[in-house]
Amino acid sequence: MAETFLFDITHSLLGKLASYAFEEVARAYGVYDDLQEIKDTLSIIRSLLLDAEEKKNQQHALREWLRQVQSICFDAEDVLDEFSWQVKLKQAEEDSGSTRMKVRHYVSSSNPVAFRFKMAHQIKDIRGRLNKAAANGTGFGLVRIGVEPGLDVQRREMTHSHIDASSVIGREKDKEAIIQLFMQPYPHSDGDNSLCVIPIVGIGGLGKTTLAKLVFNDPRMDELFQLKMWVCVSDDFDLKKIVLKVINSASDASTLDSASTVAHQENINHFDIEQLQSRLRRKLFGKKFLLVLDDIWNDDRVKWTDLKDLLKVGIAGSKIMATTQSNSIASMMGTVPSYVLKGLSTNKCLSLFVKWAFKEGEEEKYPNLVEIGKEIVKKCAGVPLAVRTLGSSLFSNFDLHKWEFVRDDGLWNLKMKKGDVLPALQLSYDQMPSYLKQCFSFFSLYPKDFTFHSDEIINLLAALGFVQPRNGCEKIERIVREYMDELNSRSFLEDFRDYGYGYKFKVHDLVHDLAIYVAREDFFVKVISDTQNIPEQARHLSVLKNVSLDHALFPKSKRVRTILHPVQGVGLQSEDLLNTWILRYKYILYLDLSNSSFQTLPNSVAKLKHLCVLYIRHNHQIKRLPRSICKLQCLQVLSLIGCTELETLPEGIEKLASLQQLYITTKQLVLSLDELASLKHLQALSLYHCDNLEIMFRGSQAQLTSLEALYIRSCKSLESLPLSAFPKLQTLLIEDCQIFNLSLNNEGPIQRLGIKHLHLKRFPQLLKLPIWIEEAVDTLETLRIRKFSNLKMLPECLTSMSNLKSLYIDCCPQLSSLPSDMHRLTALEEFRIYRSPELCRKCRSPSGEYWHMIGRIKRVSVGKQ
Template identity: 30%
Template structure:
């Protein structure tokens, strides 16, 4: 059963795939006779969810339906976790034959979950969903042309001058020179390319031919080649033969100096680019190609000579962009200007977002209307009036399935959170988001590939400050993660004092827990991160309610536990009960100055991969433990 490649695939397909894999495994198949029912239940569901995922942004009832489906599948994942834990405890299949009542109980629970799914897919709302496979191009908005859409752009003079200098330069070899403009959606890559393409300074490079092609989602060598020859000749070619099209391109470009702009490139297939590039190599020395893309990986695959990272607008240029669209040359009331400055700060130098918000405010003159826009999220604004929303959604749709859950999980953290790569990867591992197709490849390495891929696609931005490297996520991308994760992630102290939903799986606490009783409704909680421990009830008592917790900050006898952080506590002895946490992958004991003793049976934790500990009396025993197991990566910190 293939993992789904849609937005729904991220939130649902991976869980379903796990269900199929576990039920089809040689261990479980002998005990559960529900595999056929699972396959029948899922047959065709992916295309229904695909269409529903696209409708949710304009239909709240569809979003509610999707949330219910997702909740059932999370329950299924939790149940699979329990089943796997039982197998880990017994180790012998024979013992399961003597526990038929428990096995039967698991089987009945799985069937009940599948019945819940069937009920959801039989609801009337599903009848309106269309069967569709793949990503719709309509999500990406209008195709670009070389015509300048914005007469004036602010804050890009240095960028333009750099590109003009590159256009006028001549290399010593005949290799095609390619410049890729890279940046997240809404940064103004296309607008910048349009201004350069039409600026009189470009004529100084004396190109014989110029062409503009919008590539967008579907990169097909034949289609793009036809578009290029069509723009060069100002004619349309309906030929379906790549050889014939390339022959025409070769003849047209041979010995001629050309400028080609390929706008909005998503494709990461190196072979497709090589097939397209072949006739371009016949151009004269000094021929140039400008590529706009949000992905560094695309820029690398296209063998870019230069990669230009487009930066966010500074405060002054952001205000000029906003002002141009919101009130033109009219004098703005002082109270509106004050709100406007806050709006500009909120959208963090993203030209397309400032354009969208400015246009929405153009006909609004009351303070209450401006304040309403200030306090709203981008997703609360009319989607038909927004340019940035479809663009961001398309970026998310283009993520591979294995990256979608990783990205959505980042909704757990507040805006401006400084992400540490290694820590985030360990959290992904704890949630089983990291899947190793090769037995010899450690999950830490696979997780690092995931993270680097998200950085390459502009979902994270690397920051270096006083020799410290960390990563941040743009405000709008944080909003996107929060939107697609729904009620799954809750940030206490950030998201307000609303009641925590029973659907919540991950909680981040950055303030005092004043309404801790509402947290206890989240029975399926998997992550519990406390930044400031100011809870009125003992943490041990609080998390005892969370039977599916995977990442808490203190100990608990919880079978789903993946990461255990006891750092900074007054613990003196690590109890033997920890050795029954078969799923534990990470143990943190930093700054536990009173710790004297560790259990000698820690080697029973066969999934333990990483242990952090500062130098203390019990730490030498950790080295003995490493010798015994040979599997633990010990980080002994001074």
């Protein structure tokens, strides 16, 4: 797995070397030619890494070569990070409007000559070591491979249609639900009068193929269809191969003479695609058929359309049932909504586990093992293949210690066969592009059942350089959203909720185990109560337990880039250890000190000159921040949320030239607009439990010209909001502000605010929404209103919101009607209404009086949370 990470590291290094600003600084230091040579050699090594992955098990010396390359790449990253700092200083100077633009002004000011000499020496050393490593690699017989890892995927073994239905546990309801889909007439809305496609989608090992077999072999299918065919499409989606398989399966189903069938299959193997399509049409023409396409990985719509066109020769009522792990593939293929397969219940899982772990009736002799089995089953998260894998590994083994090992260490430490759950899940991982694998590995740093929030994922991946703007201008958050949508499509995420301005999700328990398995401890380490040693090469650390942390436990190398405290209530108590981290890990990029209880942040924090993200959330001891924090010229995110004793923001905060996000809890009565307005890149500002804050700003007419998102939560003394200070505001969230005047009657230029996402919560005094919402009618995409206990009507302008995609209403008990022209909201994709009894009654399917207006909306949820 290390080869994949090395591939990603070399890709990241090449990205830095290719940037214009980086090249400009390199010329200033006189090392441009050396860096270009490093770039060329890295490209060679990057292509050799893929061949090393294939050959490392045959040549033991290759493992040592890979370790050497890893060490060189890490050292190269340190050197290039020094240059990156200079690049960021240069950019900050340009953004600040300084006229001192010559190169000498962004070369290190402490001792430019010494710094230049040190950098030149280090770069020449890296260049020499890389050249030697490249030569050694070719000496091992490695060849350059010009494809990304993960694109040549070893699929699972071919499936077949036979099944012993009596051996299947817990899928009776799913089987009946699918059969009912087959029994229903297909509405030919797209003009296709012969073919309906029913996708079954779910994570690997969930039992999609088993369910398809149960349906395929049900006697009712024989009554419905003249011809049934089963084709496993697990390998590449090759049109000729699939057509050949369909023909062979059709031949198999229509003849009793197996010998003639084999001979027939051999005779057509040499046919070209024209001959095959002609034979296929003759086989299917005039017949009502059922075709199962099992294990689909193809996401190329053109290839799927080509195949589907060839299959449109059966009579009306012919159907295809497809299984896939990908929601996007299911959506592409399906002509009806996908059947999303869920996990088995705990009781069903236990029954399945007992079936595989014991001979019939044998479990009665070992009640103690069955109790352990209950705990093992919980770790399988409803995935039958995981239950079967673990049960089989314990079959006829009554050693208590073996059962406890499986319970405590889980399935990922067991030896796996090709059909077991680890290979089943890893197939989906192997199929990922390189950039997704790198992002996926970070899930391993968090505990199971952790709720991930979009802003934290975006900040983490951006700080570490794993996501770069495409074409130099595309927003990072948009790219990360594409990554998360892709992971969600692959069924790796669950409970995905989109709020317009952000989103949150969880990771399936077995997927979390897979992330731990692929990340390994070389780079990703979770610190828990029994952690005794952290490898020196560790780069990303996560502290999950409140334990006594010894200095000696943490690596002395400077390679650590990330430290997390993701668990609520688990934080750092030792100021001394914090100072050690600061002095030791000078290249750290992401430092999360949430839930800590130190009283002061060391002045030495200024030494973290590469730091991009600093979280000091929910520290109830800290009162002040040192002025030295304002020297962090690369800092993009500063979160002080929940620091209830913090008296004031640090003096000089306007010097944080790169700051993009600022999250505040403070005892201040008023904020300085002039200071915040000096932060030219500030995009998001959050005020949380600022109990003393009465007005946001006083006096100044300055504006926060880059601010796009403003979040105000639980500021009980805040009375009003100067929206005119935020000319580019797109997201506004106001929650639980007891005396806040939402009317904003004195605010003029609201029409210039392109508000897209508006979230309002707990305004019991209002009978209707503020009139200024009318000024956002052309831009609003998300409207969420919660706990308006006296709200009686929605604004008349609602149905003029042509871009509104999501409408969420919760706890508005006096609200009883919708506008009569709701049908005008043609962009509306999501409508949710909870705890508003009368309106919920009118919106329920199918008899509610408003159902005819909202039934067409893609996602409707009424009366349940």
